[in-house]
Structures are given as C-alpha cells and as structure tokens.
Amino acid sequence: MTDEKKISCRNVWKLYGDDPAGFLASHNNKPTTQAIRDGNYIPAVRDATIDVHTGEILVIMGLSGSGKSTLVRCMSKLIDPTGGEIDFDGTDLLRASKEELIEIRRHKMGMVFQNFALLPHRNVIQNIAFPLEVQGINKEEREAKAREIIELVGLEGRDKYFPRELSGGQQQRVGLARSLAAEPDVWFLDEPFSALDPLIRKEMQNEFLRLQNMLHKTIVFITHDFDEAIRLADRIAIMFEGEIVQVGTAEELITNPATDYVAEFTRDIPRAKLLSVASLMQPTKKKKAGKLSVKASDRIASVASAVLMQPDDVTVLDDAGKICGELSRDQVAAILFDTETTSAGA
Amino acid sequence: MAGPVPATEQMPSRLNMMAPMIPFALLWLFKPLLPSWAIVPPKSCLGGCGTIEGLIPFVDWVNAGIQFLRSYEIFGLFTFRDITRSIARGIDVPLDFTEALLYKGFGAVGPMPWVMIVGLMIVFGLYLRGWRLALLGGGTFFYLSLFSLRGIWELSMKTLSAIAVSVPLAAIIGLLIGIAAAKRQRIAMVVAPMLNILQSLPHFSYLIIVAIFFGVGAKAGVIATVIFAFPPMTRLTMLGLREISSEVREAGIMAGCTRWQMLYKVEIPSARSALMLGVNQVIMQCLAMVVIASFIGQPGLGHDLLTRLQNLRLGQAFEIGVAVVLIAVTLDRFSQALVEKEPERIKDGPLWVRHPYLCAIALIIVGSIGLASLTEAAVQLPKEYTVSISSYLDAMIKFITTSLFTPLGILRDFLLVYVFMPTKATFQSMPWVAVMALIGCVGWKLGRWKLALTVMAFVFFIAASGYWVRAVITLYMVFVALCICAAIGIPLGIWAAKKDRRTKFVLGLCDTFQTFPSFIYLLPAVMLFQISDVSAIFAIVVYATIPITRYTIFGLRNVPSQIVEAALTSGCTERQMLWKVRMPMAFPEMLLGLNQTLMFALFMVMIAGFIGTVDLSQEIFRALSFNDGGKGLVIGLCVSLIGLTADRLLVEWSNQQKKRLGFAN
C-alpha cells in the first residue's frame, strides 16, 4: 500500500429528482439538508470526498440506503454523478467520452456484484471469458486465459457447468474470476458475499484475501457487515444518509469515532480483537521488564488470557524490544467484557 | 381489524357502490321524455348525407384515406400500392420455398417424405423434453398421413407452410419493435396503446384491410397473420428486456460492452425465457389466424373446414378439426418445451456423444431419403392405406342429433324465448345516453375525470359510428355469454381450487382448450344447435369460460398462507374460510378473469357471426365480401372499444381492490 492515489473523488453529489443538476447549481453546489428535502430530491450521495490509494483495500460501510452502491457506481461511472469531480488513474471520469470509458472499463476496472450477475446462457468458461470476448480477443486465447483464472479461484473441472448448476459460493467464484479476467488495476466489489451463508462467507473472505496477496489490486469493497470490514479492510469509510462521515482504520473508528453515529455503529464490535496493546497501555517508569512482557503491536485478544493470569501489570515492549509502557489487568478485563472505559487512546 | 364493522359504516359504502347507477336508471326510466336523438344515435349529416349511416362519417373518412393511399404517388415515383405489391412479392420467396419443401417439391426433387417429418418430430421431442413429447409430435404427423384419404396431409402442409413463414416474420418484427420500445420511452408511449388496439381488433378487420391492399390468396393470408400475431412478441420483448436485473446490465457495461454488444450478448440472451414465451404465443396466434385467413383465400385446413362446415358435412369437418387441434397442441407443447429448455453441458467424447441429436437428425434425413428412393410409400402414404372415418362420424352425429333433437330443440327454444329475447329487448331499450352516463359515472368513480372521459369517448365513438344498434346486439350476446361463463367458471374454479389434483387437472384442461384455434369451437356448436343465437352463445361460452376458471383458481390458491393459518387458528370452518377469507381475497383476480373472459367472448362473437347472428359480426362479414375497408375497420374499432372500455374499468377496479387488500402490485 502506498499513498499514491488511484481514484480521487472531490465533492461528489448524486441527487435523484426532477432537475438535480439545475438544483445543485442553483444552491452553489452546497444545498442544505432542508433545501434538499424542500426541493423533493433524494440525496443518494452528498458531497463525498475520498481517495482510494493504490494497492489498498478500502471498505465502504453503512446501513441500507446510505448510498454505498451509488458512490461506487459513481466511481465506475455506471451512474453519472450530479456534481463534483472524479479522477480515475489520471482520467477525468466526468469528462471522458463514451469510447474512453469503454476502454477504461475493458482494461482497468473489474466489478463483482451482490447477486453474482452471471449470464445464465453461458457456461463457466464463457462467463469468465466474457470481458475478453467483448474486447475482441480470439476464442483460443481468451479461453486459455479463462482457464488460468479458473484455477486461481479453485473451480477446476467445472468449466463447462452452467451457472444454475453451481452453488452460491461457486457462482460468486465465477463472478470474482470474471472480474479478474481482464487483469484490471481496480476492483470494485459491491457486497460480494452478502448473499452467501455465514460459513461460505468466511471461506470466501479467506479466498479473497489470498487472491489479494497474490494480485495486489486497488480495491473498493462494500459491506454492511462490520466483522467482514475488520477482516478485510486497510481503511474503512462510513456512510450515513449519503455522507461519508469518517474514514480511517478500524481501530481509529473505534477509539476515536467522529460522530455519535459512528460510535453507535461500532459499539457491538468485539474490541479485544481489534485494539492493539499500544492503544491501551499506560506510560511507565519501569526500566526492567516484568515476568511477562507483550508487544505493543499485539491485539488485546491474543494476549488477554496470559495477562489475566498475571497478578501484576504487564510490561509492553516496542518492535525494537525496548520498554514503552505497561498494561493493567483491569483495562484488559474491561475491554474483554465490554464495560465502558476510557481507553488510553481517547 | 378486529370486531364487526358497524352497520352504519357499511350503509354509505353500499350506497356509494350504487351511486353510478342512478343517472343511468333515471335516464332509462324517463325515456319517454327524452328527445329521439338521445335514445338511438341519429344518422345525421356531416359532409353529405346519404351513403353514410353514422353521426360522424368515420367509414367514409377511412375509405377516403384508403383511396388516397392506393392512388397517391409518393415523391411522384411509386404508390403505396406499389409498396404493398413489392412486400407481397417479398413474401412469395420464402413461401415458395416452404411450399416446395412441404408439399410441392422442387421440380425433380420431391417434398419432404412423411417418414422424415415424423422422424424429425420424434427427435425434436426427445431433445426438448422426452418420450411423451416425441410421441405427441410423431403421433400427430402420423395421424395426418393416416387420415389423408381426403388429402388432410396436403392441407396440413399448406397450413404449416404458411405458419413456417409467418412465425419468423412476426417474431422478428415483434422483437424489433419491442426492442425499440424498451430502449426509447417515447416509442413505448406510442407502441403501448397501439398494441392494446391491435390485440382487441377482431380477426376480420385485419383480413379486410389486408385484402384491400394485398388481394387474396396465400401471401395475403401470411401478411394478415403476421400483423395479427406480432403484438404478443412485442409485449414480451418489452417485458423481458425491462426485467433484466440491473446488476446483469451493469456487469455488461463493466466488461466494456458497446451498445450493440450489450444488446446481443447480454440483453437478448438474458431475456431468453420471455422471448421464447413470445415465440410460443406468436405460433399459437399464427395458427389461429391462418385458419381464419381462409376467408381471404388462404388454402389449407381452415379453408376446407370452412367449406365443410358451410355444407354441413360435419363428419369431414370433424376430421379436419381433429387435425387442427392436434397440430395446435403439438406446436404449443413443442414451443413450450423450447421455453423451458436450458442450455446443456456438452459431454466429452466422440461426435455422437457430444452431439447425439444432431447425429440422429442427420441419420433420419439420410435414411428417409434412402427409403423414399426405394418405395413411394415413404414419400406419401399410399391411398389404400389411408383411412377416413367421416362416414361413421356422420352417422354418429346424425344419431346423436336425432336422439337429442327434441330435448336440445326444447332447450334451445326455451332459452330463446324466455332468456335471450327478453335480455335482448332490455338491452335494445336502453337509451344510448343512459349507457354513456353509466359508463361515465363508473369511470369517474374509479378514476375521476381522466378515466371517465376516456371511456366516454370510447362509447361515443361507437354511438357516432352508426353501428350502435348492432353493437348493442353484440353487447347483449357478450353479456349473456359472460353470465353463463361466470356461472360455470366460478363454481368450477372453486371446486378445482380445493385439491391439488383437481387444480392440476382443470388447469391442464384450460391450457389444452386454450390452444385450440377459436374457429374450432363452432363445430360442436353447429352440431348441437344448428344455426342460431343459441349455437353462437354456446361456442362463446365454451371458449370464454377458460379464463374465468383459470383466474378463479389462481386467486383462491394464491391467498397468502399466513392469512389462511390465521383464519384456521381463529376457528374458521371450511365454508367460512371460503366465503369470508378466500373469496374476498381472490376477488381482484376474478375481476381480471372476467375481463379476459369478456375479451375472449368478443373475439368469439365476431367469429360466430359466420354461423349467422345479426350483430356487428354480420356487418363485418358483409364488409369482407364487399371489400369495404372503411366499414371493416370502423366496425372492428367498435368491437375493440367495447373491449377496451371494459378492460379499463375492470383492471382499474381490480387494482384498487388489490391495493385495498394490501397486495403489492
């Protein structure tokens, strides 16, 4: 992950209604909530400003109807934003011609859909080769390429099956494979695992991480499942009624929620799994490590049982092995049992 | 929702229901006080009295339009008639081919031998579904060649060759219009009402117009058939394209499809089921129309059925009727199987494992050609092996009709004197302004001004066209038939909805009966009641009971299971369940059924004119024999508007009831 920007959205708006563009312009591109309501417009995305860095997994979260899908579809120009600017890898998407857009989609973007969106009349290999077929690549070449990807997603031997003959998880593997066929840089996934049952979902998340470790794509991933977000995300963006209310790592969101909404949203998260020792430790004057010492970068959950067995506070070491703080049993217990506590990071 | 509704609350709603009747009743009651123009529409004069019968000379206008089209030279180069002629010539090419393939032969090379056709049908049947379908296909064509003493084989081939040309043409035209309408809202706004009118115009209006521009004969028949059969394809194309999930569309765009790639690689294949259903309907419509197109000289089964029926050769007519029915069922089942056919995985192995059916087809073609070169019997079953049981049938029909003559005669006369005549007289005594007031008030009640003005405009057109008196007779027949249909169909539906097995049985019957071309129903009607209003109504009733039965079953069975369970747990008896829970919930569906029944009845009424009634249909037959396009079209529109008026009101009512019951859409 670098800080290089792959996609950058500036003040992106998407309003539904009679004359959204005119309305936006007449309000100086900053209509208030009240004005939007009075004008009878539906604000799907409001004033969204966000960057997606090369090689990162950005997860967009929010309740149903909060505008996640709309925002992602603006990034891929499946939906025309009402206002704002979107720069995709150096191209101004809002001013790109039809032909340019087709070129970008053929080579730089891939997308995975919640309900798989496979073409029912094509078998697995034809579905996967579809983006290549559209580009005009000949049959032999595209099917060879598709076979490689079939192996990558673990569907060997199923290449002549039709979608209706596959389970949900397998169908989504085809969906993943299809979106990878053209070797795009950017990968959009709109709730790709929501339609799967929990066990399969876990398995697919692992699969997804495995692929990403090999491929290093730039990823925008939508979900409304916080566990999934934590497992996958480098950064999480939280949306509420069309607005992006906070962007940050999972830990930042929990330890430092920007609004009550974010706090509410993250309340039921098992903190122990997420918070690092560093976010909880107190400064210490001790020079010598105690009986037990833990690393600052460890997650609380992984050291909890050891800490709770100790009568005393535990010393915390940084990556270099130097003492940087101490961790009290009470704090760990409070996190584990989710009682309210003012954590050190706050 | 607990507790009984207080009586005081119910009273006004009763009154409310009756309110639209009041102006109607008053106008009717005080008919003697009305001026004569308000009772029967005047035959007066816009632009030269005399020839025209109506208040507004629609007929003359249409005829003038037709005259203009026939003679006007576009860009001074060619006339509209030249265009129609070249279209007709264009039709000739494929028609010559299918005719040669099926019965004329290509000079030295003969037509397809019957063994080849039977063999191919068996293979198609196996491929599409299995043995039973194969048996149906093979059996049908075997029947056609076996019962060919009077040439049923050749007649069938004539009919089928017309169908083979019309179906692809109608399907493609329908598809293209459907695509255009699905893509452009503005086109859809023009196409949708056109389809409504096209689909409610009686068959004969098409025939008359086509006869004027294209003459008579096989190609005119094909053209009429194509125009008649394409609307369902357009409708289903629009529906199918609209129903593609937005995700699938987006997947196509994200793959980088151009507009054209999107259409033929994503949208059309994704809408496959709907499109195939469209093809199925096109086939059935084509068959129905090809049979009727015999009135403008389409050769084939329909033509012979018509003449035999006219000459009261019922045994022979019956044999042909069976052929038509068999062909109908075969075409329907095969195309239905095509709808359900999913693409199949190709197995690995040698050619005959990968493509077993293609190999079988090749084998049959080669084999039957070989067989045909050895013996003439493989080409066409020799006369001495063919049979006809028409003489036995004649005897049987004679026996039945003589033994039933008295009871049926009594029934017929009783119905005529005590039911039909009084109803007819009642209908005829209604002043047209009263009818218009009634329709307007009902329209206003259901949909305020917009609906009221629309339906009143429909009624006014009929009144002003000069065919009011005839239209009232049509209306009376449809009304009587509708009452009988409801009296049969609703109890039948209730009975059938009770048990799964009954439901399956009755729905199967409905499916089968609905595939028969409507023309066929005249056969038993004439057999039983000779030629009278009673036989016309009998034919209508048999045909039009299908939808009301079907919708009743559908409505009763689709009551949400929670509601049924809730009623059960609160201690409903079975009878209470039916009358207090299921029937009210099924009511909107039944209204739709009634609407369909009315449409069916209107179609059938027009065909029944052929066996002699004095309503609009007789006029349309007259128009057909005098080639009077204006009259044909205007009468057709009158019929269509009767249907559309009822359609608007009943569908709106049904929707409101559904909304009241909380059914989502």
Ligand SMILES: Nc1ncnc2c1ncn2[C@@H]1O[C@H](COP(=O)(O)OP(=O)(O)OP(=O)(O)O)[C@@H](O)[C@H]1O
């Ligand atoms: N075509 C449209 N016309 C009007 N409103 C729309 C349209 N598309 C979306 N909206 C509205 O925009 C808002 C955001 O929709 P969006 O689909 O982006 O939500 P989401 O966060 O993806 O929700 P979900 O989790 O249910 O997928 C919703 O309130 C929705 O009703």
Ligand SMILES: [Mg+2]
């Ligand atoms: Mg969404």
